[in-house]
Amino acid sequence: MTYDFIIIGGGSAGCVLANRLSARAGFSVCLLETGGRNQSPLIKTPLAIPLLFRIPKYNYGFETPVQPTQANRHIYNPRGRGLGGSSAINAMLYVRGDRQDYDDWAALGNEGWSYDEVLPYFKSLERQERIQDDFHGQHGELNVADSRSNHPIGKEFIDAATSLGYPFNPDFNGEHQAGVGHFQVTQKNGQRHSAADAFIHPLQASKSRKNLTVLSYSRVEKILFEGDRAIGVRFQQSQLLESDKDNNKTVELRANKEVILCAGAIHSPQLLMVSGVGPKDQLDALHIPLVKEIEGVGKNLQDHVDVCIVNQQKRHDLISLRPSSLWWLSNQAFDYFRSKRGAFTTSLVETGGFISSKGLDKRPDIQWQFIASAMDDHGRNIKMYGVQGTTLHACILRPKSRGEIRIMSADITSPPVIDSNMLSHPHDMKLMIEAVKLSRQIFQQAPLSLTNVKEIFPGEQVQSDEQIAAFIQEKSNNIYHPVGTCKMGIDEMAVVDPTLKVKGLNGLRVIDASIMPNLISGNTNAPTMMIAAKGAEMILADY
Numbered sequence: 095m096t097y098d099f100i101i102i103g104g105g106s107a108g109c110v111l112a113n114r115l116s117a118r119a120g121f122s123v124c125l126l127e128t129g130g131r132n133q134s135p136l137i138k139t140p141l142a143i144p145l146l147f148r149i150p151k152y153n154y155g156f157e158t159p160v161q162p163t164q165a166n167r168h169i170y171n172p173r174g175r176g177l178g179g180s181s182a183i184n185a186m187l188y189v190r191g192d193r194q195d196y197d198d199w200a201a202l203g204n205e206g207w208s209y210d211e212v213l214p215y216f217k218s219l220e221r222q223e224r225i226q227d228d229f230h231g232q233h234g235e236l237n238v239a240d241s242r243s244n245h246p247i248g249k250e251f252i253d254a255a256t257s258l259g260y261p262f263n264p265d266f267n268g269e270h271q272a273g274v275g276h277f278q279v280t281q282k283n284g285q286r287h288s289a290a291d292a293f294i295h296p297l298q299a300s301k302s303r304k305n306l307t308v309l310s311y312s313r314v315e316k317i318l319f320e321g322d323r324a325i326g327v328r329f330q331q332s333q334l335l336e337s338d339k340d341n342n343k344t345v346e347l348r349a350n351k352e353v354i355l356c357a358g359a360i361h362s363p364q365l366l367m368v369s370g371v372g373p374k375d376q377l378d379a380l381h382i383p384l385v386k387e388i389e390g391v392g393k394n395l396q397d398h399v400d401v402c403i404v405n406q407q408k409r410h411d412l413i414s415l416r417p418s419s420l421w422w423l424s425n426q427a428f429d430y431f432r433s434k435r436g437a438f439t440t441s442l443v444e445t446g447g448f449i450s451s452k453g454l455d456k457r458p459d460i461q462w463q464f465i466a467s468a469m470d471d472h473g474r475n476i477k478m479y480g481v482q483g484t485t486l487h488a489c490i491l492r493p494k495s496r497g498e499i500r501i502m503s504a505d506i507t508s509p510p511v512i513d514s515n516m517l518s519h520p521h522d523m524k525l526m527i528e529a530v531k532l533s534r535q536i537f538q539q540a541p542l543s544l545t546n547v548k549e550i551f552p553g554e555q556v557q558s559d560e561q562i563a564a565f566i567q568e569k570s571n572n573i574y575h576p577v578g579t580c581k582m583g584i585d586e587m588a589v590v591d592p593t594l595k596v597k598g599l600n601g602l603r604v605i606d607a608s609i610m611p612n613l614i615s616g617n618t619n620a621p622t623m624m625i626a627a628k629g630a631e632m633i634l635a636d637y
């Protein structure tokens with residue numbers, strides 16, 4: 095079979111790209127996705143997020159090797175599987191980052207990627223429910239809404255923060271990012287609106303794009319080349335969840351125009367490497383025939399290192415498994431099934447902010463995400479659900495540590511090594527210590543302080559900088575924003591050029607979170623979709 099464009103990976107970027115490319119009637123487009131269609135109520139119901147952390151059908155659930163910078167722990171890395179990709183399991187926060195992030199990309203030589211140049215793509219994707227101004231769009235496919243949950247303790251968090259002088263910000267994606275407030279979410283009618291819900295499922299339901307083929311349970315194992323041109327892919331198709339090799343069939347597809355890799359920051363470099371594109375020493379060691387030596391493939395891995403300040407609270411309306419809370423939640427469940435309102439619409443993170451360690455009027459370098467539940471170990475520490483409490487996530491926005499993705503096998507089904515190497519740069523630990531100190535202040539302010547019982551993490555005994563640093567090593571994690579592993583740029587470590595073409599090859603682009611040269615100051619879903627919208631326009635302009 096032959097298509098004009100073959101897209102590998104139906105995640106945040108792949109869904110946008112498939113939608114935009116197939117809008118040009120003359121082109122045939124095939125979207126290949128390892129996982130399934132992802133239309134289960136578990137995915138649609140926002141409060142079910144913690145369950146999605148446990149189900150391999152929806153989540154690859156990677157672990158890093160032992161990380162010496164994080165007390166020799168394995169760091170958990172959830173990644174979405176199935177149409178919608180990570181947008182089908184994420185916390186749904188709609189955040190674009192800061193103007194300066196994109197101006198910095200452009201200053202690195204990435205022509206066309208300044209804030210003013212990318213803003214139209216953000217707007218073109220967005221169907222904003224509340225805000226009508228120059229920063230927002232009303233006619234896109236992706237629904238952006240205020241949370242319908244609006245837990246009262248979120249307002250208390252905001253009041254505590256504003257009493258310390260942090261400004262209230264009604265729109266983190268408007269003119270200024272700084273301040274505290276409510277996050278907007280990618281939800282429609284109180285349900286998750288993943289990239290697939292916005293950009294693929296409606297096309298499939300209406301059967302309106304005869305030129306778009308979407309193949310789920312189809313895992314690409316290799317990009318095929320003739321000389322320096324990508325000419326197609328080989329993939330395993332299965333009706334089963336996991337690779338049951340006996341039942342899989344191997345299929346080859348050819349691309350008339352381009353193969354576009356949208357497998358995300360972990361899988362895109364892996365797929366390039368198993369296909370022969372990457373650092374020569376790694377490919378030689380695994381006897382993978384070299385198609386093109388590109389040293390930067392898999393390098394430059396960045397993620398937001400994050401730590402949780404957890405407090406026990408004297409209240410009954412927090413999310414826990416205590417009897418009083420379960421009674422409250424059962425009433426909330428009724429509200430959800432009747433009118434898609436109440437606590438079941440929560441993405442858990444409803445409020446938070448962007449603050450600076452250097453002073454109230456400076457560019458934010460820390461993000462807060464506040465949760466009406468006591469959480470530890472990505473919500474996997476079940477004991478914490480026996481506590482009525484709150485969690486304040488604090489992450490640093492522009493970490494300087496860099497890790498890498500490596501492969502240990504030429505087999506795509508063998509997980510890649512995610513060596514995140516967070517906290518390896520001294521800047522990051524220094525700023526994390528500040529982040530912990532600033533976060534703790536919030537719980538000493540009314541009204542939060544009025545119901546505070548005690549600090550669970552870090553715990554009263556942790557006071558000196560050395561003790562806080564040890565706590566951060568023991569408890570910090572990532573907040574699920576890996577980027578940079580096929581970075582865009584004009585330097586020798588760049589993998590793609592500013593038009594997202596893989597350097598030195600023809601017919602191959604990478605379009606997903608992996609191309610970000612530097613991590614943006616916030617959550618990465620909306621920026622990844624913006625990259626895909628801009629990428630699609632650049633592709634269409636070429637043909």
Ligand SMILES: Cc1cc2nc3c(=O)[nH]c(=O)nc-3n(C[C@H](O)[C@H](O)[C@H](O)COP(=O)(O)OP(=O)(O)OC[C@H]3O[C@@H](n4cnc5c(N)ncnc54)[C@H](O)[C@@H]3O)c2cc1C
Nearest residue numbers: 103105106107128179180184185186187314358607617619
């Ligand atoms: C738990 C979690 C919470 C998050 N919360 C937020 C949030 O609240 N707000 C926010 O903005 N961001 C959030 N993020 C981050 C955001 O969702 C991601 O940055 C974004 O979805 C990345 O998009 P992507 O297209 O690069 O990759 P993905 O969306 O991960 O898509 C990659 C797709 O490629 C498929 N694939 C991989 N390999 C192959 C192959 N060989 N063949 C075929 N298909 C393949 C995968 O199955 C997957 O569907 C969160 C992420 C996670 C995991």
